[in-house]
Structures are given as C-alpha cells and as structure tokens.
Amino acid sequence: MKDSARYPFSVSLLHWLLAIALIGNLVIGWLLDDREELLPLHKSVGIAILALALTRLMNRLRVRDRLPPSVNEVDTLANFVEAAVHRLLYVLMIVAPLLGWLKTNAAGHAASFFGLFSLPTLLSRSRELAHWLGQFHMIAAYSLAALIGLHVLGSLVHRLLSGSNILPRILPLPRRTVRRAKHVPR
Ligand code: HEM
Ligand code: HEM
Numbered sequence: 196m197k198d199s200a201r202y203p204f205s206v207s208l209l210h211w212l213l214a215i216a217l218i219g220n221l222v223i224g225w226l227l228d229d230r231e232e233l234l235p236l237h238k239s240v241g242i243a244i245l246a247l248a249l250t251r252l253m254n255r256l257r258v259r260d261r262l263p264p265s266v267n268e269v270d271t272l273a274n275f276v277e278a279a280v281h282r283l284l285y286v287l288m289i290v291a292p293l294l295g296w297l298k299t300n301a302a303g304h305a306a307s308f309f310g311l312f313s314l315p316t317l318l319s320r321s322r323e324l325a326h327w328l329g330q331f332h333m334i335a336a337y338s339l340a341a342l343i344g345l346h347v348l349g350s351l352v353h354r355l356l357s358g359s360n361i362l363p364r365i366l367p368l369p370r371r372t373v374r375r376a377k378h379v380p381r
Contacts, residue, residue, distance in 0.1 A: 200263030200364065207367035209251040216244050217288060221340050238299060239309045245292040252285055266353060266361055277349065284342055291335040298328035 202210070223237045255262075267274035296306045296314055303320040305313035318324065353361050 202263060202365050203258045203261050204367055204369075205254050206251075206258060206262070207365050209247065209254060210365055211367060213244065213247055213251060213288065216240060216247065217339065217343070220244060221336060224336055235307065235310075238295065238306055241292040241295050242306060242308045242314060244288065245296070248285070248288040248292070252289070255285075263364060266359060266364075280342055280346055280349065284339070284346065287335055287339040287342065291332065291339055294328055294332040294335055298325055298332050301325035301328050 201207075220237060220240045223233050223240065226233055227237060265274055265277060267277055297318055299306045300316050300318040301321050302325040305316050307313045350361055353359050
C-alpha cells in the first residue's frame with residue numbers, strides 16, 4: 196500500500212527540525228513589533244534555517260530515487276497541488292531568510308549568528324532598498340505561513356476524507372521490524 200511507504204530518515208529528520216524552527220521564527224517575527232530585543236535571536240534562528248534548508252534541498256536531491264510515491268494518483272489535481280505546494284515550500288524556506296539577510300545589510304548591519312560570526316555583507320546601506328527588502332521579506336514570510344497552513348490542511352484532508360493516515364510516512368522513526376514467532380515443534 197502506498198501510504199505505508201516511508202520517507203528516508205534524513206528527509207523526515209530535516210522535515211521536523213525545520214518545521215519547529217520555521218514555526219518558531221514566524222512567531223518570533225510576529226512578536227518583533229512589540230519586542231525589538233528579539234531581533235538578534237530572530238536573525239540567528241533565520242540563518243540556521245537557511246543552512247538547514249539548503250542541506251535539506253541537497254539531501255532531497257541525493258535521495259530522490261528512494262522517495263515513496265505520492266499518496267495522490269498521478270495526473271490528478273491533488274497530485275499537482277501537492278507537488279506545487281512542496282516545491283513552493285522549498286523555494287520560500289530559502290528565499291525568506293535570504294531576503295531577511297539582504298534587508299539587514301541594506302539597513303546598514305551585518306547578519307550575525309548569535310554573535311559568533313556574521314554572514315558576508317552583500318549590499319551597501321540604502322534606506323529605500325531596506326524598506327522594499329523588508330516588505331518582500333514580510334510577503335515571503337506570510338506566504339510561507341499560508342502554505343504551511345495549506346500543507347497541514349492537506350494531510351488532515353487525507354485523514355478525514357480518505358481515512359488514510361499519512362503522518363507515519365514522514366515520522367523519523369525506525370521502520371517497524373516484523374518479528375515472526377519461532378515455530379517450536381511440540
Ligand atoms: C512547518 C513547516 C513545514 C514544511 C516547510 C513542510 C514541508 C514538507 C515537504 C516539502 C514535504 C515533502 C517531503 C520533502 O520533500 O521534504 C512534506 C511532507 C509531509 N509533511 Fe510537512 N512541512 C511542514 C510541517 C508539517 C506539519 C506541521 C505536518 C503535520 C501534519 C506535516 C506533515 C507532513 C506529512 C504527513 C508529509 C508526508 C506527505 C506524504 O505522504 O507524501 N508537515 N512536508
Ligand atoms: C525562514 C526564516 C525567517 C522567517 C520565517 C522570518 C519571518 C519574519 C516575520 C514574520 C517578520 C515580521 C514581518 C512584519 O510583520 O513586519 C520578520 C521581520 C524581520 N526579519 Fe525575518 N524571518 C526569517 C529570517 C530572517 C533572517 C535570516 C533575517 C536576517 C538575518 C531576518 C531579519 C528580519 C528583520 C530585520 C525583520 C524586521 C523587518 C522590518 O522591520 O522591516 N529574518 N521576519
């Protein structure tokens with residue numbers, strides 16, 4: 196059965212690490228208006244997300260021949276929407292932090308990772324550019340949040356409408372080993 200197939204462990208592990216980091220940083224981003232002191236933490240977590248997302252993309256390309264087939268039949272709308280949402284999620288989890296990095300540079304700061312090191316400064320200071328990059332960063336972050344909502348809704352729809360539980364496909368758990376009881380002759 197298709198829905199009993201599993202994603203490779205590395206895909207599942209990176210999926211959940213990024214899910215936690217992304218949702219966490221979206222929340223921190225929303226709090227920034229009232230809690231400016233969270234900005235260094237927001238930038239550092241964002242830099243970690245960029246590194247993890249690039250690792251995840253490379254890993255996915257590495258294991259592409261070992262991925263389970265989609266639970267949606269080929270050539271259906273559901274199959275198309277699923278593939279489009281997954282691709283867009285990959286694009287946005289890389290583009291959103293990149294825009295945050297560029298906005299920080301245009302505002303005249305280096306993007307620092309917990310004060311340990313800074314990413315290279317790619318843009319010189321420009322008030323107007325900083326404004327626009329801030330807007331694009333916000334649009335990318337909100338689009339990411341909307342797509343995450345759609346993605347979670349998608350797995351709920353599978354659960355509720357077709358009764359198939361697809362969550363175990365992406366859980367980073369070892370495959371269940373089927374142990375056969377030894378036949379003991381009487
Ligand atoms: C928060 C950020 C999230 C992102 C960016 C994300 C992204 C993705 C992507 C891209 C895939 C395809 C596998 C891959 O290429 O890595 C996937 C699979 C999956 N995700 Fe998420 N996900 C997120 C959160 C969640 C959450 C909260 C759930 C809980 C319901 C979830 C449930 C699933 C399931 C069940 C699959 C396997 C789909 C299948 O059966 O093929 N995801 N996710
Ligand atoms: C995927 C990772 C990231 C997410 C989901 C995210 C999300 C957000 C959100 C939701 C906001 C609030 C937008 C608003 O309502 O005005 C925000 C603001 C901000 N983020 Fe990020 N961010 C990420 C990565 C980064 C990175 C890597 C940096 C810089 C190194 C950064 C720098 C900023 C700055 C400077 C602001 C304030 C923007 C402004 O005042 O115009 N972010 N981010």
